[in-house]
Amino acid sequence: MPTILAVNLCIVLVLSAFISYITKDGKKKDKGFVLSYYQLSHRRKVIRTLWELPFIILLLTLMFYLTELETIYKLSLSALLFVVFIGQFCYNYYKWKQQEKA
Secondary structure (H helix, E strand, O other): OHHHHHHHHHHHHHHHHHHHHHOOOOOOEOOOOOOOHHHEOHHHHHHHHHHHHHHHHHHHHHHHHHOOOOHHHHHHHHHHHHHHHHHHHHHHHHHHHHHHHO
16 A cells, blocks of 8 residues: 555656646736746745645545554654645745745
8 A cells, every 4th residue: 555655646746846847937917817836926835735624634534534543554654644734825925925035
């Protein structure tokens, strides 16, 4: 089971880096609906990240009660999601404030 999670995580990271590289010089939207996360401004990314918080809490709650994973895997995945969420929020907030100064 941990091997499958590691492989999936690697695939997601590679695809995310690829899409981010492709859209890095494109125009970012700050108003209106955008489906693609990569086309958002940093301010909008912060807002979308905050909208993800209730879904992450729901996902973790369901995982703890409905899966047969060992407790160490549940705690590891929870810690990983928490660290990624905080890192994503802090990075986008920092970039947003830098963009406002410029």
